[in-house]
Amino acid sequence: MQPDSPSLIVHAKSFLVLGIESSCDETAAAVVSSDKTILGQGLHSQFNDHRSFGGVVPEIAARAHLDQIERVISETMSAARIGFSDLTAVAATVGPGLIGGVIVGATTAKAIALAHGKKFIGINHLEAHALTGRLSSGLEFPYLLLLVSGGHSQILAVHGVGDYRQYGSSLDDALGEAFDKVAKMLGLGIPGGPAVEQCAKSGRSDGFALPRPMQGRAGCDFSFSGLKTAVRLTLESLAAKSSNGMISQGDRSDLAASFQAAAGDCLLDRLHNAVVRFRREHPSLSVPPLVIAGGVAANQYLRGRLESFAEVQGLTLVAPPLALCTDNGAMIAWAGIERLRLQGGDWPGDGLDMATRPRWPLDQSLDS
């Protein structure tokens, strides 16, 4: 051993955590170390199981998680080239999400932890998304977070592990959900986000006048339901006006582009208010970080809009790689490492009687 190696001193206590995610339609696992290395990961997407239904069917998801979880964990452990006894802890999503899937992941994690005498850590899925930027970069607290996925649309101020303040959230549909529904209306199939983005590429973003719900209003809440309805009404009126009842490819692309532009305007309008508030609350930060997370962050058009916005506003934009934006096991393992660091070495982990929670807002503590 080299006593003067600086890394040995800095990382005197290193952790190895298995993370398990099963709250929606991905069964995922990963082993992550406290030096931010992803040693191995596994993922089963249920995309094909749900495809013909145009959305995630809870009971199909619950069955599929149980079918896939052993294989996904085995593959993850093999890829990481470690055994369960090498782990510091086993972390799993315990909410929010589809409860049939959450139960499968959380129960499997508790079983592995108990059988090997390891710590169990129950993770809030949203917290994992919120902390992912710190796995993929040297990001420090505090920062502003835009979380946009199929299940959630939120703006949060992240002050530390377990210390979140929600600035705003969607009053109705999540943005990813709106993309999926619009894709369905446009006959584009799922996943809706990439399909709408692709279709919009050949369209004009000013082709149709669509509303920007909440624009100009105080606060940071979103609403996408009215925008979605406007797309449907536009489609119906186009069909009624057309001589043969058909809608042209040009109109379809224009509508996709117009929807995407409206969604982008909504995001930036709400984010603008959030940046003003965040700067007021953190006057010492000259260049506040804006972190994006969630599956919608994969949309290149929206990413482009966010990049320009960050530049104009004087923010550092932190966008984790795509595979870490969508649901994955590494973010759960990383959130587990953050919890271990925060709690210190004597912490026994969360109780094996920790309950799963279909709803669990991020700024609400476990006991409330």
Added chain:
Amino acid sequence: MTDTDSMSKNIILAIDSSGAQLSLAVFQGSGILASRSLPARFGQGELLFTQLQSLMAEVAKHGIVFSQIAAVAVTEGPGSFTGIRTGMAAARGLALALAIPTLGVSSFKAYQLAAVARLPLATERIMVVIDSRRELHYVQEFILNPAGECECEWEWEEAFLASSAEVRQRLESAATPIHVTGDVAELVLDWSPIDIALVARHAASLWARGSGKLAEPFYLRPPDLSQPKKPLREIHFATEPAP
């Protein structure tokens, strides 16, 4: 091979969370070493591991630890949807962690075992009726030999869905009296809950004979598909003109 090695081959952990209770037992050689049974219609996931911890602490007095368990037996349903997910995930998680197999015992079989233990030997036929929380119940019939044993082990194909009226009609028209058990209150007059000790003993005997099978959740119907409340008006798009 040491004595401990050969004995450990017979240690079976059994889990049931498919119905209205959470039960655990450790079986070794010829008998139950420890067991737990608590009423739990919901929240089996919260109870299961603290109960398992205390169960393992109890068998530790016999020198038994997790790594000596040979197989994890679990009731596969039918029954509570979340209860079965909890039991199956716990059994599979433990099996994965310990690199041992699971052993499936159907909940029909578990009810049949409990009934046989309490019935006179002359009983020839048992019908298990399990609540599906819908109009039709899950039903399976068992035929017993004169020794009160049921030679049939896995007969999924014989399980079926039936209404209370259909079950009653079958009971009335049967040539031999049929004893009804299970958890449908209006049909089951003499209720005997699943007995985890009997499940563990049954699984251990399957294991000893090498005739066990890996646990698979019981599904008699396809998944529940929630349909959109308001079907979207059908809109057609013109196909792209050839370039």
